[in-house]
Amino acid sequence: MSFDLETTDRLLTTTRAVRKRLDLTRPVPPQVVLDCIRLSQQAPTGSNSPGWRWMVVTDPDKRLALAELYRKAGAEYLSQGKKQAEASGHLQTARVLDSANYLVEHLHEVPVHVIPCLKGKLPDGVPSAMAAGFFGSVFPAIWSFQLALRSRGLGTVITTLHLAFADEAAKILEIPSDVTQCALLPVAYTIGDEFKQAERRPPEHITYWNTWKSPLGTE
Numbered sequence: 001m002s003f004d005l006e007t008t009d010r011l012l013t014t015t016r017a018v019r020k021r022l023d024l025t026r027p028v029p030p031q032v033v034l035d036c037i038r039l040s041q042q043a044p045t046g047s048n049s050p051g052w053r054w055m056v057v058t059d060p061d062k063r064l065a066l067a068e069l070y071r072k073a074g075a076e077y078l079s080q081g082k083k084q085a086e087a088s089g090h091l092q093t094a095r096v097l098d099s100a101n102y103l104v105e106h107l108h109e110v111p112v113h114v115i116p117c118l119k120g121k122l123p124d125g126v127p128s129a130m131a132a133g134f135f136g137s138v139f140p141a142i143w144s145f146q147l148a149l150r151s152r153g154l155g156t157v158i159t160t161l162h163l164a165f166a167d168e169a170a171k172i173l174e175i176p177s178d179v180t181q182c183a184l185l186p187v188a189y190t191i192g193d194e195f196k197q198a199e200r201r202p203p204e205h206i207t208y209w210n211t212w213k214s215p216l217g218t219e
Helices: 005-013 030-040 060-087 091-109 128-136 139-151 161-173
Strands: 052-057 112-119 179-181 185-189
Touching: 005 139, 030 052, 030 139, 052 060, 060 091, 060 161, 112 139, 128 139, 139 185, 161 179
Parallel strands: none
Antiparallel strands: 052 112, 112 179, 112 185
């Protein structure tokens, strides 16, 4: 099987974290969300045992309640982070935090909130390898979900701030106690369809071969 590499590479390199360009006025058909979840189900998962569950929130009151938890967790943190970034001259970081602050103020307006979940709970103090395996089993599906959205003209961003109040979110959404929330993705059509590639370091500068030593001596 061959793929159109130009189209595939464009999808992979322009699926950005979208906040300010989420269209807050255009409804998202439920079938589109289900189609993207269906595609995400083909992602690989640990032990071939997909414990994924997807909570889709469209009710305005529940979206508002989730947004209030998000604001409680992140408003001050993001605001202070932006000020510090500006003061230290890290303008790109400041722009990202400005975008994150925008989402704090408008999350309740985003037409769909999607919370990817996993069946089961990690006990306190588990080894890092176990935690990595647990959460690592869902993030390939989350990324596939994001790619599927992008290919259909929608955007999103992975957020985790509301997890500071996951128990409260669980009560709002009646999520069982044996289910772990992993993130919250605000989903909407995007304003415009063109997204630029991000500026990143060349792979030669961050890739090591056989030993922890950069081939270009840049580390």
